[in-house]
Amino acid sequence: MTSNVSDDNELEQLKKENDLLRRTLGQIKGTFTYHDQQLGLTVKKDEKQNIEITKMDNHLLSDYGGLKESEGFLPAILDFVPHHIVFVDAKGIITFCNQQAAKDLNVERDQIIGKHIRELLQIPDEQIAVLESIKSGTELKNKEVLDMNYGIINTRILWNPDGSIKRVIGTFYFLNVIKEAEKQALAGRIAAGIAHEIRNPLTTVRGYLQFLSESDDNEHTKLFSNLLIPELDRANKIISDFLSIAKPAHTKTKELNIYEFLTEYLGKFLKSEALLYNAKLHYELHPLTRKLSIKGHQDELLQVFMNLLRNSMQAKNHAPLEITIKTTVRAQHIQIQFIDNGIGIHTSILSHVFDPFFSTKEEGTGLGLSVSRKIIENHGGTMTVESDVNGTQFSISLPIYND
Structure with a gap:
């Protein structure tokens, strides 16, 4: 009661x-x-x-404060940021990863969410900045990272009301592009030295050998004309290619109808090469391609696509090689995709394929793709590559010419 x-x-x-x-x-x-x-x-x-x-x-x-909800709509905003942004919880598990980080680190974003940060970065735990912040409880400001992914990292900590860590946000200012620009500048200085110190002596030696090879009484005529002179020409070609990477081009350009260039001018060369190597060539051209033009040098652009074709031929697997040229129109640019069904390029070397003198072929100079990208840049465009076990896709974006 x-x-x-x-x-x-x-x-x-x-x-x-x-x-x-x-x-x-x-x-x-x-x-x-x-x-x-x-x-x-x-x-x-x-x-x-x-x-x-x-x-x-x-x-x-x-998750008080709407953090979970924020992580739901953040991709739409942070995907515009050209740097790496990753959220992890107190155990180092990824709760958010922006598209730029996923792209540069060659992962699928949806598959990396929910996994430990080490699976994304592929480096030891003691080198991972966000884990350092979790362990120490302190934020990092403008820490320089000097590994293969060069850049500046910052971390920020979000705290729970009880003082425990809710999230650590890592932002990585990816400076590999700047590093690449510095490398290209260095290549330019080296090229200038090569041109001055080597090219002139080679020309002199070649001229003297040419003179000797034309002498009837010279028993070494065949040696000069069949071996030494061609080798000097090859060395000179390497120097010329290297110079074309480092120096801006000053070639005359003209208006080129995209459809006519791809199907007629470029097409006749690609079709003959494809026939020679028993490859199939396909076109998937946007209807507007017939009406749009670019301003360029057709012989230089031909060199780009012939370089891509040779790379595809060398990457052929057991199946018959198939090449697809596809166009799409985006704003004021035409995108041309060169797609093959070869063995693909391994992810460990994909980021280096445009580096001067980088080659996996025993007899390659490693200048073909470097020269190709430089030609496209001289035309005001960009050139990128994507690859997996199903093949490789080079994407070339060029500005549409409006008279």
Whole structure:
């Protein structure tokens, strides 16, 4: 009996306290919403001064402050950021990864979410900045990273109300592009030295050998004309290709109809090469291709596609080689894709295929793709590559010419 009376008194007291709180909140002007994570309740006051106390939404209760919800819509915003942005929880598990980080590190974003950060970066835990922040509880500011992914990293820590770590955000300013530009500048300086110190002596030696080879009484005529002179010409060609990478081109350009260039001028060369190597050539051209033009040097652009064709021939697998040339129109640019079904390029070397003198072929100079990209850049365009076990795709984007 005493217990029931006590319970009734406590219930009555709770009702009075509830009424008091509601009257007190009613004196506050305006509308508001308050979430109490500890109690799991939400208090809301609307324009009519009605006060409602309800259970917190699950997404707020599980991660107060709307972090989960934010991580849901953040990709649409942070995918425009050209740097790496990764969120991890207190255990180092990835909860968010922007598209730039996924692209540069050659992963599928949807597959990397929920995995440990080491699976994304592929480096030891002690070298991972966000794990360092989790361990030490301190943020990193402008830390320079000097491994293969060169750049500047910053971390920020989001704390739970109880003082534990909720998230660590890592932002990585990817400087490999700047590093590549510095490498190209160095290549230019080296090329100038090569041109001055080697090219002139080679020309002199070649001229003297040519003179000797034309002498009837010279027993070494065949040696000069069949071996030494061709080798000097080959060396000179390497120097010329290298110079074309480092120096801006000053070639005359003209208006080129995209459809006619791809199917007629380029097509006659590609078709003859494809026939020679028993390869199939396909075109998937956007209808607007017939009406649009670019401004360029057709012989230089031919060199680009012939370089791509030779690479495809050398990457042929057991299946018959198939080459597809596809065009799409994007804003004021025409994108030309050169696609093959070869063995593909391994991810470990994919980022180096445009580097001067980088080659996996024993007899290759490693200048073909470097020269090709330089030609495209001289035309105001860009050239990129994607590859997997199903083949390789080179994408060339060129500005549409408007007279």
